[in-house]
Amino acid sequence: MTMRPLQQLVRPNIWALHPYSSARDEYSGHEASVFLDANENPYNSPYNRYPDPLQKELKAQLAEIKGVKAGQIFLGNGSDEAIDLVYRVFCEPRQDNVVAIAPTYGMYKVCADINDVAYRSVLLDKDFKLNADKLLAAVDEHTKLIFLCTPNNPSGNCLDRNEVIRVIENFSGLVVVDEAYSDFSAQKPFREELKRYPNIIVLNTFSKAWGCAAIRLGMAFAREEIIALFNKVKYPYNVNLLTQTQAVEMLKRRYDVERWVNQLLRERSQVMVAFAELDICEKVYPTDANFFLAKVHGANDIYDYLVQKGIIVRNRSKVELCGDCLRITVGTPQENDRLLAVLRTYKKEER
Numbered sequence: 001m002t003m004r005p006l007q008q009l010v011r012p013n014i015w016a017l018h019p020y021s022s023a024r025d026e027y028s029g030h031e032a033s034v035f036l037d038a039n040e041n042p043y044n045s046p047y048n049r050y051p052d053p054l055q056k057e058l059k060a061q062l063a064e065i066k067g068v069k070a071g072q073i074f075l076g077n078g079s080d081e082a083i084d085l086v087y088r089v090f091c092e093p094r095q096d097n098v099v100a101i102a103p104t105y106g107m108y109k110v111c112a113d114i115n116d117v118a119y120r121s122v123l124l125d126k127d128f129k130l131n132a133d134k135l136l137a138a139v140d141e142h143t144k145l146i147f148l149c150t151p152n153n154p155s156g157n158c159l160d161r162n163e164v165i166r167v168i169e170n171f172s173g174l175v176v177v178d179e180a181y182s183d184f185s186a187q188k189p190f191r192e193e194l195k196r197y198p199n200i201i202v203l204n205t206f207s208k209a210w211g212c213a214a215i216r217l218g219m220a221f222a223r224e225e226i227i228a229l230f231n232k233v234k235y236p237y238n239v240n241l242l243t244q245t246q247a248v249e250m251l252k253r254r255y256d257v258e259r260w261v262n263q264l265l266r267e268r269s270q271v272m273v274a275f276a277e278l279d280i281c282e283k284v285y286p287t288d289a290n291f292f293l294a295k296v297h298g299a300n301d302i303y304d305y306l307v308q309k310g311i312i313v314r315n316r317s318k319v320e321l322c323g324d325c326l327r328i329t330v331g332t333p334q335e336n337d338r339l340l341a342v343l344r345t346y347k348k349e350e351r
């Protein structure tokens, strides 16, 4: 099935929108050294100046590292900004709907609710497997977007690549593929498939493998026409100077990131083996991310016990298909050892 023309997918008001044109947008020469166009204070350099609205330096470097064109990159205040933007660009409130897997990352639903867009969730199969036919059965003529997350949060597993491709190929709207955890997985990233699949929007983030959750920097990769729509709707200066500067610094340290990822993957295997041997553990689910989901005997009590001991994990036991499950992030060896040691004493102290 081919993608509907972009104009049919975009909200009419957004298609027709004349975006705000900032001072820094209108000036694009090279030689200027006197800036009297933006009512800035001339003192307190460099923080007195508005940042680059399109983050050109950062995008040029990211384009090389990520293997895409600079014009195929959107940068936002976390991936969460990109998630909100796809609703605002494509989904007419109270008319359009989106389809998503369940369980998955909570922000897709929150942004749907905020934007008053119907959210149709389709349960993954046992062991959190994606069934493309089942997902596509929830699509109707008002479905603008499908949300997939791979590796998926909170289950940790990669979705089967062939099923993801079947979704992409059999949907005439846009498929958002959230690869926040792809740095930890061996799967081929979907951002490398933008040519083959013009209807995908791939999300990456600086918050996980890159160790930069504090700077709030998310990335979306899509064909240039889609990125142009994001640029039209976003706040003019949505990524501040401190974030842009720190991100450029981090890109120089990408070999540190590689080391962290390898260390975390080694540590992950060890923690999972040890966790599976605990009395409290019923099952550890396979994972391709920097966390794992574990089914335990009495998740709520164990969660409370860990909090008392100053250890915070994520209690996912109220999430569909995740009854009695805790989601555990892989920490430093010391942190992981502390978690395991405390859990080994759990039964004794309870009695």
Ligand SMILES: *Cc1c(COP(=O)(O)O)cnc(C)c1O
Binding pocket: 077, 078, 079, 080, 081, 105, 149, 153, 178, 180, 204, 205, 206, 207, 208, 213, 217, 218
């Ligand atoms: C952590 C996470 C993100 C990252 O969000 P940011 O706003 O970039 O910090 C995105 N998607 C998923 C599935 C996540 O788990």
